Amino acid sequence: MKDFSELITMRRSHRKFTEEPVGEEQLKCLMRSALMAPSSKGMHSYAFVTVTDRDRLAALSQCKDMGAELIAGAPAAIVVLGEPAVSDAWVEDGSVAATMMLLQAEDLGLGACWVQVRERKDKEGRSAEDNVRQLLGIPGEVRVLCIVAVGHKGMERKPQNEERLKWERVHTEQW
Numbered sequence: 001m002k003d004f005s006e007l008i009t010m011r012r013s014h015r016k017f018t019e020e021p022v023g024e025e026q027l028k029c030l031m032r033s034a035l036m037a038p039s040s041k042g043m044h045s046y047a048f049v050t051v052t053d054r055d056r057l058a059a060l061s062q063c064k065d066m067g068a069e070l071i072a073g074a075p076a077a078i079v080v081l082g083e084p085a086v087s088d089a090w091v092e093d094g095s096v097a098a099t100m101m102l103l104q105a106e107d108l109g110l111g112a113c114w115v116q117v118r119e120r121k122d123k124e125g126r127s128a129e130d131n132v133r134q135l136l137g138i139p140g141e142v143r144v145l146c147i148v149a150v151g152h153k154g155m156e157r158k159p160q161n162e163e164r165l166k167w168e169r170v171h172t173e174q175w
Contacts, residue, residue, distance in 0.1 A: 015070040017150075018151065022110065026110065033103070036100065039089070058071075070115070074151045075152070081138065081144055084143060
């Protein structure tokens with residue numbers, strides 16, 4: 001990337017990936033960016049589980065009713081967790097960390113997509129968080145925010161179209 005403005009213009013959600021694995025150094029770079037994310041009061045209430053096992057990826061893709069299927073086709077996924085006992089801003093902390101990963105993935109030339117887990121259910125009405133927690137052995141006091149699916153881009157996407165930006169959503173000084 002030339003600069004940050006180009007990076008955010010080019011970053012799009014990718015739901016199709018090639019079979020090429022995400023390299024160990026690439027995964028480490030993604031985790032480094034997440035661990036450097038700012039957090040409320042510097043408490044770093046986030047934690048992560050990286051998954052590259054095909055069977056586990058397939059199981060994660062079934063954690064909720066819809067929208068997680070793409071994980072089965074990804075060579076890697078990063079489960080973003082939060083610890084409410086550490087900070088009441090765990091959702092915000094984890095969201096910033098996940099966003100840092102999404103931007104880092106684009107900078108590495110990888111595709112990535114946020115898959116929401118918190119407050120979602122599976123087809124039988126069970127908690128998606130509990131499904132992920134059980135599959136990966138995550139303790140009950142740790143919350144599951146989202147899963148970031150990552151891999152080499154299986155299709156190209158056009159950059160963000162600046163003409164479609166909703167500037168009417170921006171207010172100056174007051175609503």
